[in-house]
Amino acid sequence: MSLGSLASNKTLQVTLSNTCVQNQEEKMIVVRFKAKCKPEKAEQLRAAFEAVVAEGRTVPGCLNFDIARDVTDSNAFIATEVFADKEALARQEALPQAKKVIALLPEVLAEAPEATIYHISSSEPWG
Numbered sequence: 001m002s003l004g005s006l007a008s009n010k011t012l013q014v015t016l017s018n019t020c021v022q023n024q025e026e027k028m029i030v031v032r033f034k035a036k037c038k039p040e041k042a043e044q045l046r047a048a049f050e051a052v053v054a055e056g057r058t059v060p061g062c063l064n065f066d067i068a069r070d071v072t073d074s075n076a077f078i079a080t081e082v083f084a085d086k087e088a089l090a091r092q093e094a095l096p097q098a099k100k101v102i103a104l105l106p107e108v109l110a111e112a113p114e115a116t117i118y119h120i121s122s123s124e125p126w127g
Contacts, residue, residue: 026085028063030118033079034070041108042075048104049077052097056081059095061088075110089117 037045049067056065061084070076083089092098105113 028120028123029081029083029086029089030120031079031081031083031089032114032116032118033081034076034114035079035105036073036076036110036113037108038110039075045077045104045108048097048101049079052095052101055095055097056092059088059092061085062092065092 035045046069053065053067056062062081063084064080064082066081067077067079070078081089081092083092
């Protein structure tokens with residue numbers, strides 16, 4: 001899903017939270033988020049993401065949380081987050097560091113971010 005332009009600091013948080021399907025069997029949530037920043041803001045965004053990953057990994061129900069640079073574009077970052085349920089996603093979004101990143105995005109982004117939420121009914125180790 002394309003989020004379009006961020007109209008306010010709360011747009012991303014509200015969009016991600018409201019995307020969760022209601023009245024459905026609890027499913028694991030996988031979030032993929034891609035943000036392309038202005039070249040001069042890459043280090044600032046990297047540092048903000050580093051702080052949110054450290055805090056986010058401590059959230060009960062956060063099964064995995066990684067953010068990396070796109071190997072084809074050093075100004076693009078891709079986050080992959082796996083949560084036990086939508087409540088765990090909401091807890092992560094409520095963290096102070098997550099709110100700081102959301103507030104920073106309008107200043108540092110070169111274009112609208114991309115975000116997709118997947119509702120997963122099962123998983124197993126590969127290999």
